[in-house]
Amino acid sequence: MKIGILGLPSSGKTTIFNSLTRGKADIGGFGASRSTNVGVAHVPDERVDILSKMFKSKKTIYAEVSYVDLPGSSSGDLFEGEAMGHLQQVDAILHVARAFEDESVPHLEGTVDYKRDIEKVAFDILFADIALIERRIERLTGSLKGLKAVDREEAVKNIEILKRLQGDLENGIPFRDRDLDPSELRAISDTFTLSSLPLLVALNIGEDDISNTAELEEELAMLLKGKSTGGAAICGILEAELVGMPTEEEAEMRAGLDAGEPGLSRMIKLSYKVLGLNSFLTVGEDETRAWTIKIGALAQKAAGVIHSDIERGFIRAETVAYDHFIECGSMAEARNRGQFRQEGRGYVVQDGDILNFLFSV
Numbered sequence: 511m512k513i514g515i516l517g518l519p520s521s522g523k524t525t526i527f528n529s530l531t532r533g534k535a536d537i538g539g540f541g542a543s544r545s546t547n548v549g550v551a552h553v554p555d556e557r558v559d560i561l562s563k564m565f566k567s568k569k570t571i572y573a574e575v576s577y578v579d580l581p582g583s584s585s586g587d588l589f590e591g592e593a594m595g596h597l598q599q600v601d602a603i604l605h606v607a608r609a610f611e612d613e614s615v616p617h618l619e620g621t622v623d624y625k626r627d628i629e630k631v632a633f634d635i636l637f638a639d640i641a642l643i644e645r646r647i648e649r650l651t652g653s654l655k656g657l658k659a660v661d662r663e664e665a666v667k668n669i670e671i672l673k674r675l676q677g678d679l680e681n682g683i684p685f686r687d688r689d690l691d692p693s694e695l696r697a698i699s700d701t702f703t704l705s706s707l708p709l710l711v712a713l714n715i716g717e718d719d720i721s722n723t724a725e726l727e728e729e730l731a732m733l734l735k736g737k738s739t740g741g742a743a744i745c746g747i748l749e750a751e752l753v754g755m756p757t758e759e760e761a762e763m764r765a766g767l768d769a770g771e772p773g774l775s776r777m778i779k780l781s782y783k784v785l786g787l788n789s790f791l792t793v794g795e796d797e798t799r800a801w802t803i804k805i806g807a808l809a810q811k812a813a814g815v816i817h818s819d820i821e822r823g824f825i826r827a828e829t830v831a832y833d834h835f836i837e838c839g840s841m842a843e844a845r846n847r848g849q850f851r852q853e854g855r856g857y858v859v860q861d862g863d864i865l866n867f868l869f870s871v
């Protein structure tokens with residue numbers, strides 16, 4: 511699962527990418543950077559930390575989300591050239607909107623106004639889809655003459671549906687906000703649409719604004735009302751500095767800041783959520799680990815995330831919900847209280863289930 515990072519030139523995309531992924535990609539250049547940076551962020555999960563301690567695990571492994579920092583665009587056209595090709599590979603978009611004031615960093619529009627920029631990007635996404643659908647309508651219309659009667663009827667119907675979808679986009683409704691019916695889905699099945707991707711916003715705030723994080727995030731939430739959206743305020747420059755430090759120093763600095771959970775962690779968790787992902791957990795002396803599944807995944811499918819053999823030879827799953835396990839304090843007590851259950855292949859795995867699979871191959 512991959513999230514594409516985009517935004518106006520010098521909004522801090524690469525700085526935020528580096529913070530999220532603990533990376534070291536080059537920053538600066540006002541959209542001149544032509545490289546694409548790819549990295550992985552660990553999804554912070556207190557449950558994993560706690561279980562790892564309880565089981566004295568040698569290894570602690572978190573779930574992951576990948577981020578792709580798209581090359582800058584000095585014109586501010588976010589979907590020009592290669593960008594579209596990259597975006598077709600992602601599962602969600604993260605828009606980095608600049609809220610920091612810094613005269614030494616130029617802004618495409620001359621002034622810093624994140625509300626304007628967020629609306630502009632939301633509009634550009636809709637507009638890109640309107641143009642895509644327009645081209646599809648034109649192509650279909652052009653092909654009508656050469657079609658047999660039955661196929662023509664079908665094509666005419668599709669054109670009508672596409673025009674209706676286009677109308678909704680023009681009224682400001684992105685695809686992510688709509689449930690498409692089967693005929694609509696069919697009509698756009700071979701068209702990649704940007705507005706169907708979940709949209710996250712990272713507000714890149716200056717150091718002076720860290721104390722206003724809660725207020726800024728409230729304002730951000732007002733702008734991001736639709737389905738599959740969300741935002742967090744992050745001070746990119748500070749976060750990038752912190753993740754570049756040795757672990758102990760970083761922890762010390764964070765404790766000194768006393769700013770609660772960093773926007774960075776919240777952003778990664780939010781990314782996981784809008785992608786429709788859940789974690790199940792495995793525990794033991796060797797490792798405690800969070801594994802990623804789609805919400806609604808069945809036990810046998812979940813087993814396949816660990817190894818295809820376990821999926822193939824699946825017998826049953828032993829499971830206890832994380833919260834119940836913590837209440838009980840041990841597996842033995844969870845068994846005593848009937849919280850430790852046996853489940854079959856059709857069990858819908860829940861977020862935070864501690865699982866052990868029995869299998870034979």
Ligand SMILES: Nc1nc2c(ncn2[C@@H]2O[C@H](COP(=O)(O)OP(=O)(O)OP(=O)(O)O)[C@@H](O)[C@H]2O)c(=O)[nH]1
Pocket residue numbers: 517518519520521522523524525526536537538539540541542543581582583610611612615714715716717745746747748
């Ligand atoms: N003052 C301040 N400067 C920042 C902050 N975040 C980024 N910058 C600066 O803004 C400039 C651009 O940062 P980048 O992370 O390269 O921005 P970008 O969006 O990746 O830029 P392009 O890829 O060139 O479009 C750099 O000089 C950063 O140091 C911030 O929170 N505060």
Ligand SMILES: [Mg+2]
Pocket residue numbers: 523524525537538543579581582
């Ligand atoms: Mg960059």
